[in-house]
Amino acid sequence: MIHLIKIDSEFLREVGEIARFTGRFFSEVIKPKQEWEEFINQCFWIGFKTLTLVGITAFIMGLVMTIQSRPTLLEFGAVSMLPAMVSVSLVREIAPVITALICAGKIGSGIGAELGSMRVTEQIDAMEVSGTNPFKYLVVSRVLASTLMVPLLSSLAIAISLYGGYLGVNIRGNVSWHLYWLQSFGALGYGDFIPSLIKTFFFGFAIGIVGCYKGYNSKKGTEGVGRSATSAVIVASLVVFIIDLIAVQVTDLLGLT
Amino acid sequence: MEKIKSIIEVKNLNKSFGSNHVLRDFSMEVVPGESLVILGKSGSGKSVLIKCIINLIVPDSGEIYVLGQNIRELDQDQMDKLRAEVGFLFQSNALYDSMTVRQNLEFPLRRHWTKEMRDLNAQSAVKEALEDVGLGHTIDMMPAELSGGMRKRIALARTLILKPKVILYDEPTTGLDPITAREISELMLQVQEKYKASSIIISHDMNCIRMTSDRVIMLIDGRNYISDTYENLQNVPDPKVREFFD
Ligand SMILES: Nc1ncnc2c1ncn2[C@@H]1O[C@H](COP(=O)(O)OP(=O)(O)OP(=O)(O)O)[C@@H](O)[C@H]1O
Ligand SMILES: [Mg+2]
Numbered sequence: 001m002i003h004l005i006k007i008d009s010e011f012l013r014e015v016g017e018i019a020r021f022t023g024r025f026f027s028e029v030i031k032p033k034q035e036w037e038e039f040i041n042q043c044f045w046i047g048f049k050t051l052t053l054v055g056i057t058a059f060i061m062g063l064v065m066t067i068q069s070r071p072t073l074l075e076f077g078a079v080s081m082l083p084a085m086v087s088v089s090l091v092r093e094i095a096p097v098i099t100a101l102i103c104a105g106k107i108g109s110g111i112g113a114e115l116g117s118m119r120v121t122e123q124i125d126a127m128e129v130s131g132t133n134p135f136k137y138l139v140v141s142r143v144l145a146s147t148l149m150v151p152l153l154s155s156l157a158i159a160i161s162l163y164g165g166y167l168g169v170n171i172r173g174n175v176s177w178h179l180y181w182l183q184s185f186g187a188l189g190y191g192d193f194i195p196s197l198i199k200t201f202f203f204g205f206a207i208g209i210v211g212c213y214k215g216y217n218s219k220k221g222t223e224g225v226g227r228s229a230t231s232a233v234i235v236a237s238l239v240v241f242i243i244d245l246i247a248v249q250v251t252d253l254l255g256l257t
Numbered sequence: 258m259e260k261i262k263s264i265i266e267v268k269n270l271n272k273s274f275g276s277n278h279v280l281r282d283f284s285m286e287v288v289p290g291e292s293l294v295i296l297g298k299s300g301s302g303k304s305v306l307i308k309c310i311i312n313l314i315v316p317d318s319g320e321i322y323v324l325g326q327n328i329r330e331l332d333q334d335q336m337d338k339l340r341a342e343v344g345f346l347f348q349s350n351a352l353y354d355s356m357t358v359r360q361n362l363e364f365p366l367r368r369h370w371t372k373e374m375r376d377l378n379a380q381s382a383v384k385e386a387l388e389d390v391g392l393g394h395t396i397d398m399m400p401a402e403l404s405g406g407m408r409k410r411i412a413l414a415r416t417l418i419l420k421p422k423v424i425l426y427d428e429p430t431t432g433l434d435p436i437t438a439r440e441i442s443e444l445m446l447q448v449q450e451k452y453k454a455s456s457i458i459i460s461h462d463m464n465c466i467r468m469t470s471d472r473v474i475m476l477i478d479g480r481n482y483i484s485d486t487y488e489n490l491q492n493v494p495d496p497k498v499r500e501f502f503d
Binding site: 114117118120121122123125126127128129130131132 | 345
């Protein structure tokens with residue numbers, strides 16, 4: 001019991017710390033002079049690291065979703081609904097969340113480990129001593145980059161997964177390219193695309209913040225670096241699901257469904 | 258600039274981490290041109306002390322004057338300017354491992370030099386600093402490709418690039434083999450000679466201390482326990498002092 005309470009207060013303390021860290025991010029981001037060069041570097045780095053993985057996974061998800069849904073729809077005699085149904089779930093949920101989880105794994109751990117090792121080898125202190133604000137140089141640029149890149153990657157994932165869906169439909173059935181897109185987009189509206197896009201910005205922001213927070217506050221020693229990287233992935237993935245949950249409630253309340 | 262009496266002055270410094278009282282009323286002074294060694298056991302708070310001097314760690318109480326300025330009263334901009342005059346050689350070198358040697362050396366310039374100054378002079382400044390440490394050929398290498406001794410030299414070159422008035426060395430020879438350690442000590446002497454910088458050297462390498470020190474302060478139990486020349490300290494009978502020599 002006492003153990004549980006201890007874990008709980010540890011958890012609350014961490015939530016408070018992350019909130020403070022986020023507050024510091026906003027107070028630094030509004031100050032003039034951003035590190036644009038580092039921001040561009042980070043955007044490339046994020047894209048480079050995740051592009052293939054996001055592409056392959058999205059393609060497979062599109063394909064598999066279609067193959068899996070087919071028997072159910074067949075039972076109801078609604079196979080013609082297949083493109084519509086699959087594309088709605090891909091756009092709304094599967095593609096953005098899968099992309100965010102991959103990014104939480106790759107970007108979150110990458111940033112956590114990088115900043116963590118910079119912390120323990122005193123590189124962050126060295127930046128401070130040489131007159132560069134390390135929070136701005138390292139944290140702000142990375143958080144902005146992942147906030148921008150995750151939505152881009154998610155949009156790409158949507159396109160690729162829809163293409164995967166097209167191939168999936170055509171394994172058993174015969175739907176022309178034209179008809180597939182007609183049916184997909186017939187079922188999709190702004191109410192599907194816009195909330196999906198908006199939530200990916202939050203995913204990207206959360207992944208960046210959590211990765212940076214874990215790395216920037218890494219504990220001494222190589223063990224500390226490893227722990228920063230792992231817990232960045234775990235916390236970032238969890239936050240992605242929480243945001244997803246909130247997003248679905250908000251879109252529901254706003255009647256965008 | 259008017260002549261200042263002391264390069265660095267520390268008065269009644271206190272710092273604790275939780276219940277761990279690391280520095281207790283620590284006071285000291287560095288006079289112009291002096292090489293002061295601070296000697297103390299591992300974990301005695303040597304790194305904490307010099308990190309307080311450049312405001313990386315904020316002390317609980319006490320006063321610190323660097324080049325005549327009370328660092329508590331400086332805003333961020335003034336602090337950055339002051340830090341440009343103070344070179345800091347980190348215990349773990351702190352080379353940026355995602356950057357080449359050249360980029361490492363240019364990094365301190367981005368804040369303190371204008372774009373035009375950098376375009377005109379950065380190249381030659383980097384070259385000069387690298388040649389000072391005898392490693393001109395490593396300019397396009399990555400830190401990971403260098404040996405421990407070379408990394409230490411590059412880190413020193415990076416602190417030299419802004420031509421500091423005072424250099425703080427955090428255990429410059431720890432973790433190096435005796436021959437390399439000796440080379441680094443000699444290099445420190447050369448640097449002292451060329452740049453006429455004052456320095457604070459943290460060390461427990463007796464060879465290094467003998468070679469580089471004008472005066473030695475022993476940091477024991479968080480206090481400035483004793484301060485004298487290396488030769489005189491050798492003959493102090495106090496067992497706490499003797500420990501370091503035996
Ligand atoms: N950021 C920190 N948070 C908590 N405790 C710290 C922190 N930095 C240092 N300490 C503690 O302060 C004490 C002195 O540390 P310091 O790094 O100054 O030792 P040192 O004299 O430099 O030792 P070494 O020769 O091993 O480098 C240690 O007990 C250390 O645990
Ligand atoms: Mg130390």
